[in-house]
Amino acid sequence: MLKQIISPLIFLIFAWFVVSSDDAKTIISGIAIFLIGMHYMENGFKLFSGGTLESFLEKFTNTTPKAIGVGFLSTAVVQSSSLISVIIISFLSAELIGLTQAVGVIFGSNIGTTTTAWLVSSFGLKIKIAQYAMPMLIFGVIFQFSRHNSYKGLGSVLIGLGFIFLGIAYMKEGFDTLKEGINLAEYAMTGYSGVLVYLSLGAIATVIIQSSSATMAIIITALASGQIDYINALSLAIGANVGTTVTAILGSLASNRNGKRLAVAHFIFNIITGLVAVLLIYQLRDLVEFLAPYLSIAQNDYAMKLALFHTIFNVLGVLLVTPFIRPLVNYLQTLFCVKEKGRGQVKYLTEEVMQIPASALEALRKETIHLYDKSLEALVHAMNLHRSEIFSEREIPELVELSNETIHVDINRVYQEEIKNIYSEILRYSSQTQAYMDEEDNNKVYELKLTARNIVEMVKDIRELQKNLNYFIKIKNNYMINEYNKLRREIVTILRSIQQIRDTDFDSAEIMTELEVLKEKAADNERKLNQGIDKLIRDNKIDPKMAASLINDVGFMHSICKKLLKVAAVLWVKDKEIAELGDEYEY
Amino acid sequence: MSIKSLLEQLDDFFDLSRKKQRKKREKLDKLIVSLEEKKATLKRKIRRETHKEKNSKKAYNLCKEFKAISRIIKKAKKRADLISKVDCC
Numbered sequence: 001m002l003k004q005i006i007s008p009l010i011f012l013i014f015a016w017f018v019v020s021s022d023d024a025k026t027i028i029s030g031i032a033i034f035l036i037g038m039h040y041m042e043n044g045f046k047l048f049s050g051g052t053l054e055s056f057l058e059k060f061t062n063t064t065p066k067a068i069g070v071g072f073l074s075t076a077v078v079q080s081s082s083l084i085s086v087i088i089i090s091f092l093s094a095e096l097i098g099l100t101q102a103v104g105v106i107f108g109s110n111i112g113t114t115t116t117a118w119l120v121s122s123f124g125l126k127i128k129i130a131q132y133a134m135p136m137l138i139f140g141v142i143f144q145f146s147r148h149n150s151y152k153g154l155g156s157v158l159i160g161l162g163f164i165f166l167g168i169a170y171m172k173e174g175f176d177t178l179k180e181g182i183n184l185a186e187y188a189m190t191g192y193s194g195v196l197v198y199l200s201l202g203a204i205a206t207v208i209i210q211s212s213s214a215t216m217a218i219i220i221t222a223l224a225s226g227q228i229d230y231i232n233a234l235s236l237a238i239g240a241n242v243g244t245t246v247t248a249i250l251g252s253l254a255s256n257r258n259g260k261r262l263a264v265a266h267f268i269f270n271i272i273t274g275l276v277a278v279l280l281i282y283q284l285r286d287l288v289e290f291l292a293p294y295l296s297i298a299q300n301d302y303a304m305k306l307a308l309f310h311t312i313f314n315v316l317g318v319l320l321v322t323p324f325i326r327p328l329v330n331y332l333q334t335l336f337c338v339k340e341k342g343r344g345q346v347k348y349l350t351e352e353v354m355q356i357p358a359s360a361l362e363a364l365r366k367e368t369i370h371l372y373d374k375s376l377e378a379l380v381h382a383m384n385l386h387r388s389e390i391f392s393e394r395e396i397p398e399l400v401e402l403s404n405e406t407i408h409v410d411i412n413r414v415y416q417e418e419i420k421n422i423y424s425e426i427l428r429y430s431s432q433t434q435a436y437m438d439e440e441d442n443n444k445v446y447e448l449k450l451t452a453r454n455i456v457e458m459v460k461d462i463r464e465l466q467k468n469l470n471y472f473i474k475i476k477n478n479y480m481i482n483e484y485n486k487l488r489r490e491i492v493t494i495l496r497s498i499q500q501i502r503d504t505d506f507d508s509a510e511i512m513t514e515l516e517v518l519k520e521k522a523a524d525n526e527r528k529l530n531q532g533i534d535k536l537i538r539d540n541k542i543d544p545k546m547a548a549s550l551i552n553d554v555g556f557m558h559s560i561c562k563k564l565l566k567v568a569a570v571l572w573v574k575d576k577e578i579a580e581l582g583d584e585y586e587y
Numbered sequence: 588m589s590i591k592s593l594l595e596q597l598d599d600f601f602d603l604s605r606k607k608q609r610k611k612r613e614k615l616d617k618l619i620v621s622l623e624e625k626k627a628t629l630k631r632k633i634r635r636e637t638h639k640e641k642n643s644k645k646a647y648n649l650c651k652e653f654k655a656i657s658r659i660i661k662k663a664k665k666r667a668d669l670i671s672k673v674d675c676c
Binding site for chain 2: 517520580
């Protein structure tokens, strides 16, 4: 009840404040325009990079220094640490990168965000950037009409930049005119009490605006207009850093365990950095004074000095925390542990993974492999075999002949309890991702969907074969048992070869050749099996009814072999051009 | 000229698909060359093996590999030709 009254009341007071004060209106509209700009930039880069940003983040993060560097560079270019966080959480969930790398990127991203302060203090305040905003907005809108996503993305980036420039100009104008009426600098506070008060204000402002970049833009423009004292501005900047941790924690509440772990890492980093910066604020200010002439920063250019301070204390934080990244990661891994998922549950598909096409594709591939492994279990048990035997060094004919004991496994139950759910989740997530993917990625998802269907159909095929296999074992017809052993040998040979492909680091061309050879042999063996059945009928070794069952089961066996080879080509031939040389899907 | 047609011209100018196609073609050409080499080696091996024993298992396996590689080469050539045709247009 109270909540229902308080929220509209706060909103009304705020609205009155905005309407009654022209300066406040200009400053707040500047902040709003700046935030719209950030939003456009973020979405624009998602489209514009067309996967480049993602592959950059994936490939160049194998060591911690590289991960920090990549985090810095990508955030500096994109000007959005939240976009980088979304990608990193998505990659982490798809296991494209490890937690250590992800933490490294997040640390680097913190340094990357300091470039906003440099941009605002250098370009934003020294030139009339509103003039540049207009052409950017015009061309941004024109590019939006393009049919290519890259140009649409470029258009959004331009619109975003235009709005950011415009927002800064409004904020600057607002603070300049405000100076004529009220002088906020009169409320300056000295000493550590002032540091703590302004730090809290910076943190609160960031929590409200949900963007440390926007807070920094306000601080810098206010400082440049002389509305706040320099040392108070430094405290506000530290507060902005601390405030982002709240934003990150709030954002992670709806996230998976990876998102939560990264939010904790972000929190620990910023709290340690903030503490060090507060304790050493006067020493760091002196360091800035010392370094400023070397960077051609004028004596009275406090905005640039603030940007330098912001960078120094973030770099200091990275230097302090990075040596402890391993224990930090070990600690993070103990957090938010969930119970092992039950059988028949998906392992890789989550909402976070689906945010980015690259990680969505990888997660779908891994989940299809998970489905394959589950179905493999059913397939092998239905043939009265065990996986450990199939993938052992034992000769296949000997192995098959000695496995004549029926394994009582209800394939229908296995399908319902362990396979169907994974399959349906693959279909659900595939359809979800296809909505925002380009044509090429859409085709890949489609292929994975068909692969999952092939896997499920294999299980249905083996169910048919299992019935007759166990029947003929029961009635002890040696001719039939011998023929069924041949069928089992065929499937086991292919399963073992596929396992070897998985275990060995073959290149795509080698895998493709191996699969094609297996296909050749499978077709040959099917022919031979059918010829053998004809001979058994002619020699009256089996009756026509038995022959009918056997011929049907040869068909099922061949269908399973063909599907296994198709599945392997999609899941393990990574080179797209080479994979295309295999079988085309005939649906 | 309308904005739409101007943008279409811009799209064509910046079109990266041709570059992609060329790269694809180069990759396929490389693959064809390496597979042709493998095919020639296999041919020699098959000849040697059948000379020793006509219906040996090893000869059978080599023949199957030869057939598979021939099929991949055929498909790769077909695909490469298709890319060239599209590129010419």
